[in-house]
Amino acid sequence: MGFPLDVPLHVKYIQSLGENKDDLVYHMTAHLRMNAVYWGLTALCVMKNKDALDREEMIDFVMSCYDEETGGFAPHPDHDPHLLPTLSAIQILTMQDALDRVNIPRVVKFILSLQQESGVFAGDQWGEIDTRFLYCAVNALSLLGHLHELDVEKTVGYITRCRNFDGGFGNREGAESHAAQVFVCVAALAILDRLEEVDQDTLAWWLSERQLPSGGLNGRPEKLEDVCYSFWVLSAMSILNKIPWINADKLTAFILSAQDPDHGGIADRPGDQPDVFHTLFGVAGLSLLGYPGLDDLDPVYCMPASLIEAKGLRKGWSALPRKISV
Amino acid sequence: MSALSGSELSSRLAELLNVPPISIELLPGDGSEWLAVASPDHAPFLFTDRNLGVPQKAAYKAYLEAVSRFRSVRPRLLHPGSPRGQPVSDRDIAEAAASSSVLLLVNPAHQSALNTRKRLVELGSLDAAHELAFTGALLTLREGAKQSILWQHRRWLLRRIHPPIRPPQAPSPSQGDGVDSLYGVALDAGTFRAEFATVEQACEVYPRNYHAWAHRFLCAQALIFLLQACDDSGDTPPGVLLEVLKEENARARFWMERHVSDYSAMQYYFQLESFLPQDSPLRLRMLSTSAEDSVQRHAMELVRAYPTHESLWLYLRSSVSSAPRTDARGTPMSANHGEVSALTEQFLSSSADRDRIARRHAVWFVAWMAWKDKTIHADSSIIRRIVSMAEESSPLMAAELVACLSTEAR
Numbered sequence: 001m002g003f004p005l006d007v008p009l010h011v012k013y014i015q016s017l018g019e020n021k022d023d024l025v026y027h028m029t030a031h032l033r034m035n036a037v038y039w040g041l042t043a044l045c046v047m048k049n050k051d052a053l054d055r056e057e058m059i060d061f062v063m064s065c066y067d068e069e070t071g072g073f074a075p076h077p078d079h080d081p082h083l084l085p086t087l088s089a090i091q092i093l094t095m096q097d098a099l100d101r102v103n104i105p106r107v108v109k110f111i112l113s114l115q116q117e118s119g120v121f122a123g124d125q126w127g128e129i130d131t132r133f134l135y136c137a138v139n140a141l142s143l144l145g146h147l148h149e150l151d152v153e154k155t156v157g158y159i160t161r162c163r164n165f166d167g168g169f170g171n172r173e174g175a176e177s178h179a180a181q182v183f184v185c186v187a188a189l190a191i192l193d194r195l196e197e198v199d200q201d202t203l204a205w206w207l208s209e210r211q212l213p214s215g216g217l218n219g220r221p222e223k224l225e226d227v228c229y230s231f232w233v234l235s236a237m238s239i240l241n242k243i244p245w246i247n248a249d250k251l252t253a254f255i256l257s258a259q260d261p262d263h264g265g266i267a268d269r270p271g272d273q274p275d276v277f278h279t280l281f282g283v284a285g286l287s288l289l290g291y292p293g294l295d296d297l298d299p300v301y302c303m304p305a306s307l308i309e310a311k312g313l314r315k316g317w318s319a320l321p322r323k324i325s326v
Numbered sequence: 327m328s329a330l331s332g333s334e335l336s337s338r339l340a341e342l343l344n345v346p347p348i349s350i351e352l353l354p355g356d357g358s359e360w361l362a363v364a365s366p367d368h369a370p371f372l373f374t375d376r377n378l379g380v381p382q383k384a385a386y387k388a389y390l391e392a393v394s395r396f397r398s399v400r401p402r403l404l405h406p407g408s409p410r411g412q413p414v415s416d417r418d419i420a421e422a423a424a425s426s427s428v429l430l431l432v433n434p435a436h437q438s439a440l441n442t443r444k445r446l447v448e449l450g451s452l453d454a455a456h457e458l459a460f461t462g463a464l465l466t467l468r469e470g471a472k473q474s475i476l477w478q479h480r481r482w483l484l485r486r487i488h489p490p491i492r493p494p495q496a497p498s499p500s501q502g503d504g505v506d507s508l509y510g511v512a513l514d515a516g517t518f519r520a521e522f523a524t525v526e527q528a529c530e531v532y533p534r535n536y537h538a539w540a541h542r543f544l545c546a547q548a549l550i551f552l553l554q555a556c557d558d559s560g561d562t563p564p565g566v567l568l569e570v571l572k573e574e575n576a577r578a579r580f581w582m583e584r585h586v587s588d589y590s591a592m593q594y595y596f597q598l599e600s601f602l603p604q605d606s607p608l609r610l611r612m613l614s615t616s617a618e619d620s621v622q623r624h625a626m627e628l629v630r631a632y633p634t635h636e637s638l639w640l641y642l643r644s645s646v647s648s649a650p651r652t653d654a655r656g657t658p659m660s661a662n663h664g665e666v667s668a669l670t671e672q673f674l675s676s677s678a679d680r681d682r683i684a685r686r687h688a689v690w691f692v693a694w695m696a697w698k699d700k701t702i703h704a705d706s707s708i709i710r711r712i713v714s715m716a717e718e719s720s721p722l723m724a725a726e727l728v729a730c731l732s733t734e735a736r
Contacts, residue, residue, distance in 0.1 A: 024386050027393050031436050078397045079438040116505065126441055127505040128478040165644065171474075174547065175540045176593050201704050205697070208709050209690065213717065221589040222637045223534060244706035247713070 013264030030076040034085035039280040071110035087136035119158030135184035167202030179219040183232040215250025230285030235299035290320035332391030340424035346460040347378035357381030392428035434470035471528035508548035589637035633684035689716040
């Protein structure tokens with residue numbers, strides 16, 4: 001069913017995305033283009049094929065999405081700026097060593113302006129709040145070297161209010177625990193050096209229960225397994241130094257079985273259509289599980305570990321040791 | 327059949343979306359089988375009793391057209407009327423409303439289109455109540471129902487339509503989580519009912535709908551806040567709002583019992599019950615639950631009836647964790663714990679194939695209870711043991727299970 005990770009095939013898959021600019025699909029996904037570029041680039045980095053996409057073209061695209069008026073980045077030209085694409089833009093420019101193109105104080109101002117009284121962040125001027133946006137803010141400020149400008153107590157205070165009785169976190173206070181929200185809250189606390197706010201054993205228990213008999217992980221009770229949770233759950237476990245609580249062999253087999261052998265890319269589960277989102281989180285999960293031939297990934301920032309370490313931002317997480325062969 | 331240009335399709339579709347419809351459905355292909363029997367008035371679209379049917383082929387053609395129209399008009403709305411921007415004409419407003427509606431129909435995640443519509447509401451060019459109805463129609467689409475931005479759009483509109491409650495009862499800015507809530511908004515009974523109904527429909531269309539349940543929680547929170555604010559100021563809470571809360575409690579419970587895999591529903595119901603402790607004045611006024619009807623008893627009945635559902639076992643866990651150890655008179659309520667034990671032993675001791683899944687849940691339940699009681703600790707080898715015992719099929723007693731998990735790893 002599964003086969004070893006076919007890196008050249010997946011690299012070709014990522015390169016082929018965005019080739020058909022007249023496609024309906026291309027237009028229907030413009031609202032997430034910046035995120036998609038970040039997913040593609042990070043996947044290539046993990047697969048040690050960073051140069052498979054043109055660096056200058058990518059940087060030009062990112063800068064074409066910069067909104068002079070707000071200081072934020074949009075997901076695509078002619079779209080509105082928002083924290084989600086702003087983080088992706090900063091991550092891309094960091095990985096491409098092109099942060100010098102950015103007016104850092106202006107971007108920092110944009111990010112900080114979105115913090116609410118309660119400590120949470122809105123995504124943009126229209127006010128939707130979500131712990132995901134809080135993570136975007138903390139991560140971006142950290143990469144830009146301006147984390148010291150953040151009101152840490154206020155920010156941490158909000159995250160702790162999102163902590164549920166089962167140890168998990170939701171997208172806002174009172175919301176159901178969800179693995180993706182667990183990741184953003186735990187990773188944000190890691191960046192802020194406040195992991196003591198997590199009820200670590202209770203949360204690790206909840207995360208362990210995400211593993212289904214198939215070996216795949218789900219995001220909430222009684223939901224289907226999905227490859228993207230191989231990252232959301234696994235990275236949280238990695239930050240808590242508890243990856244051994246998950247059956248690594250079974251999860252590895254599950255991720256590998258979701259590869260598309262014909263067109264490349266990884267899908268949410270075996271047999272479904274691949275996409276760049278699941279391709280990234282599949283290889284990211286494999287990297288944390290020690291799969292041979294891949295580069296180390298920092299689970300807090302979801303970026304190459306060596307780069308984060310070079311910036312002095314590495315936190316106390318642990319991944320499984322890298323195997324020499326399959 | 328599709329002799330209409332993208333531009334004509336886009337305009338016609340926008341007109342229908344502006345009625346607005348009560349429900350929308352995307353039909354596969356070109357919709358010809360439906361059109362053969364339906365009225366040709368709105369061809370290639372179907373529009374009966376305000377239910378809109380849009381063939382996918384027509385939708386995609388209209389979408390591509392709307393992309394370029396939106397691209398042209400969006401910048402003119404960014405600074406309406408300012409010296410820097412161009413003045414906004416009626417035509418611009420019509421174009422923005424039309425193109426953004428088509429974009430959102432096909433791609434309900436198109437945030438910039440939704441932002442433009444907020445700008446139109448702010449300008450007074452789109453009526454907030456009308457926009458609320460349009461948003462409701464988008465939420466009948468499977469793709470629409472799951473979009474957090476649409477739920478936020480509803481709250482944004484509700485805050486514009488309804489006034490804030492007057493101080494001193496108004497909440498402080500640090501209460502709630504920022505601007506995106508309904509805290510302290512004077513919503514009426516009809517509005518609450520409409521919101522709860524919209525959420526339920528969205529959860530039918532897209533099960534376990536995370537953002538719909540989050541929205542429902544925010545509405546419930548707002549309702550209880552309003553009732554408590556009246557209480558605190560010595561006023562009698564309006565009977566009609568109490569009725570709404572009573573209905574909502576009953577409806578949430580009814581939904582749970584018919585959706586036994588829906589952990590989101592159970593979590594919500596549990597929260598609703600937690601808002602109203604047994605001795606709270608509000609609950610007494612609601613004249614609803616008595617000790618017999620406790621959450622724990624409810625959970626046990628459901629697990630007994632549908633033991634293969636993980637969600638119900640988790641509901642049981644919550645209820646046991648929060649159950650009072652003694653009743654109001656200080657008498658230990660051990661009887662309930664005895665019943666829970668009997669239930670778990672029943673499934674642990676079965677080796678029947680049909681009970682395999684129930685047995686797995688029972689193993690995790692017992693392990694979790696032992697961990698909560700600090701009888702066992704948690705680490706990677708204990709978890710591995712739990713997983714392995716959960717996958718077995720040999721009969722077991724709870725005491726044996728706990729003993730096995732308590733011994734040191736070899």
